Amino acid sequence: MSAERWRELGQQLRVDSVRASAAAGSGHPTSSMSAADLLAVLLDGGFLRLDTSDLKNPANDHLIFSKGHASPLYYAVLKAAGIIDDAELLTFRKLDSRLEGHPTPRIPPTDVATGSLGQGLPISVGVALAGRKLDRLPYRVWCLCGDSEMAEGSMWEAFEHAAFNGLDNLTAIIDVNRLGQTRETMVGWDLDRYVRRAEAFGWHAIAIDGHDVDAIHAAFEGAVQTTGKPTVIVARTKKGKGVRAVEDQPGKHGKPLDDPEEAVAELGGERDLSVSLAAPDGGRPHAFEIASHPPELPNWETGEQVATRQAYGEALTALGSSRGDLVALDGEVSNSTHSELFREAHEDRYFEMFIAEQQMVAAAVGMQVRGWVPFASTFAAFFTRAYDFIRMAAISRANIRLSGSHAGVSIGEDGPSQMALEDLAAFRAVHGSTVLHPSDANQTAKLVAAMADREGISFIRTLRGKTEVRTPADEDVAIGGSRVARDGDDVAIVACGVTVGQAVEAAERLSGDGIEARVIDAYSIKPIDAETLRAAARECGAIVTVEDHWPEGGLGDAVLEALAEADDRPRVTKLAVREMPVSGTPDELLHEAKIDADAIAAAARELAKATA
């Protein structure tokens, strides 16, 4: 217990925040200064238990800055803990530095990228869930939140899920410095409102003066001693604390101090305190019992009618029997996505995330921090709800697998709100992503297996209705591959998912007119099988693409991109959904959208005529 030392360490963290921002010429020193005392006590009070000589120690606590713009403070903390040195601190925001404007995993032990507000706490819930239910280790998760980001709904998803799961290994710290970027928050310094909200969501809440180190210490003690529920420490702080020119002043957000030298002097000058962090409790992560045999993926006879969402559920369940690191999450539609099969077989590795898609994706990101292999599923349309989390997951270098069912107009009667028609575009535009859309059950099973070993963000789009199994069970199916569903040299039709069957039907009709169409089943949309497409361009002279998706950013654009620099650049007709769909039967809607066999045959005929 050393209040004086904590106060000194707090000042050091402020000084280093000011110095780093000054060296960078940008950054958020005032947002760092408000939380400095909180972090000083967390570090030096023995609460953060982290082996700095082994940052990958599975028993380490996790420290997540949900308010990622307080990165100067975060890096000052890393320096105080001996993880970086002062010279590196001053590389903040420079091109070759690991210390980016907002934290990313490029600088260990950072678990995830933050900087889009409202994400660190939901991700912390994922890490805490992993600690409690997967690793079964006593590590704690400490999450520093800004008060401005409490306006993001995703924070309340996190509050609800943390309480529902009794995550007493999670502590949120809200730095209530009152001032956002341009004005006071909606709640201001009314700590009691945060306390009542948190309590109503099932948390233990402690309101304190966030600059009173003894109160901070008592609050952390209270958090550690609380069982059965998570704790939030609601800390009243001052933005820019300690420097009169900026303390509690509006208009001081997100810029270095005008006179950093004077500020450092006012803060008592540079210090060089170093902290020996407490050691983690130790222990090894739990391993789930698995079968001794290799995965026995399901397979189906050609000609069978099976929904690809059903194949997803069956394949994931089979994989889970041989791989204990697989976990499944679902947004309360597990009987639609068929992740319910996994739940039934591997209940303790299934996480019901209810109707909270942001929290679902965040939980998956949190679990992969600890090396688990999450598959999260919902209707493909509803991943749009979590698009910011998916974008950020790529910056986190996260390995997550997402399965979106009920894609396209082919769902029928439920109407456009349930139809994913932009998902391929959205997922293609995620850095390093993999985008898959199998047309049948055998493809699906093999692609699910490939996803388990895939780095980055991978997405598989499945269908509500049954489709005919065309891919023999012993045929190779691989990410980056494709399948020639029918041969021909007069025109090529590139399809995926539900449109493959329509394309084959169109090709059969065209054959009756003497036009032999090659049908390419492009089940891997990113990466796409450019070689096969270039061969088709060379040999067939013209291409029709057809997808149950808007015209922008999906299969058609992927095909055009693959041919953009090729020597043969044939005319390409893109068939896609161009008018807002309504309710109807799947067949009616495929027809109305002009992506059925009729439309494909007509387009192919037109092209074949033009190139004949």
Add this chain to the structure above:
Amino acid sequence: MSAERWRELGQQLRVDSVRASAAAGSGHPTSSMSAADLLAVLLDGGFLRLDTSDLKNPANDHLIFSKGHASPLYYAVLKAAGIIDDAELLTFRKLDSRLEGHPTPRIPPTDVATGSLGQGLPISVGVALAGRKLDRLPYRVWCLCGDSEMAEGSMWEAFEHAAFNGLDNLTAIIDVNRLGQTRETMVGWDLDRYVRRAEAFGWHAIAIDGHDVDAIHAAFEGAVQTTGKPTVIVARTKKGKGVRAVEDQPGKHGKPLDDPEEAVAELGGERDLSVSLAAPDGGRPHAFEIASHPPELPNWETGEQVATRQAYGEALTALGSSRGDLVALDGEVSNSTHSELFREAHEDRYFEMFIAEQQMVAAAVGMQVRGWVPFASTFAAFFTRAYDFIRMAAISRANIRLSGSHAGVSIGEDGPSQMALEDLAAFRAVHGSTVLHPSDANQTAKLVAAMADREGISFIRTLRGKTEVRTPADEDVAIGGSRVARDGDDVAIVACGVTVGQAVEAAERLSGDGIEARVIDAYSIKPIDAETLRAAARECGAIVTVEDHWPEGGLGDAVLEALAEADDRPRVTKLAVREMPVSGTPDELLHEAKIDADAIAAAARELAKATA
């Protein structure tokens, strides 16, 4: 006061929900039956005030089904109110019916599409804000919510904003039927937890038995009498109420009843009660005072250095002086997006939405329901947070304008979390959208003016840094247009935003090598100026596209699409951001990403050589 009649009307609404779903062969009757009594009293108790002979009466109340899957109940309500007849009710979910699986504005007086849960209440907040602060009319907004969707964070954004704005013209009704799609919700029938949460967020909360019509009536009375804060009625109900085979049973979600005839008999048979809804109070919408002169858009001299985000703010402010229907919303970054200029000039038409992008877009959708012309702004990256709301806004046939600033690696030091690199792809894949990315201030001002009159979802992407004004103030700039920034016939470079300046610089260097490059400034990405691109394809032989965006779904793909069916299909080299960016200066990052003048010149040289 007629409890018996309300009970009868409730049974009729149940019967009609069962009949409509039976006729469709799909739908959500049990989710409708739980809320039938609530709606019966709302209608027949005189609470919903709506002129059924004039559904566009601006004084009408608004009824929004946030739980859009209870569409059978909604349509049963429209029938009881005389807005549709029984024959139309039975067209539910059929191809040519206005009665889609989830409600859309195709059937008046439906304001917006619902069906993606968690959106109806935030949109209701927008309508209520319009009523209070724009129209200044006493209409009320009644929003029926499901209990499952209370897990969506967006609902709590709505709770916070409604209370913050004192929206006593808004009543939320939570149909706590306890059962989600596969299991009980996290809260179950613990009404008190909803009450405490709502109160902690500043609402008046009333818990009732949702099948006790007298209690329902008293609750609505309580809502109407409450001033200064919104009211939520937390109603304990039974899913499938009234039919033993399904009442409070798991596994009965989202399907028609097995024996609808028996169910109708159990409910007491068909009825044909009709309700004369209460009349609205009347009154005319408020009109804001405006200047008598036409808009005087700002303009700049060529050669000036101006950030396009600054031009956005200035143009919007100028337009707002001549158009009283313009309103602005911002996600607490108004000094970054420069919507602060509008706030300063037109304070009573500016809405601070804090860091709640879902609620911001939803509020814009709610305001345009009443004919207002909203422009909502934040960093372009953070619109990903609201992508589901934007997707649904298109299904709502909403007219909203979104401005995303700080696009691309050109923002520099803040790092990738703040860089929009997927926004063009995401917005292109919104049905009927307009996607604009001006390179200079004069373009920006004219495009902002064009957006005000544009239907659908329009998006303008602006830059953090200053760019040179190249477009003369008197030059035409139009949605669907483009600008030839430099002439040449050896190769074409298609750029937008910050890359236009880089492309011009590259062209100047190429000219020194005897290569004359045409630079096309494609400020309108959707619709794109296909004619100009096809001319370039014909005349220049090869094309380089360059964008500060991931390679997928943005400018490059839009160019390829425009040429896909053209007679001339030249080789196209797409320059785009291909590696995850880090922090650095804007110039460093443009160079690292290979989208600067160096990279453009190299690519153009390569192409010119290949096609020479």
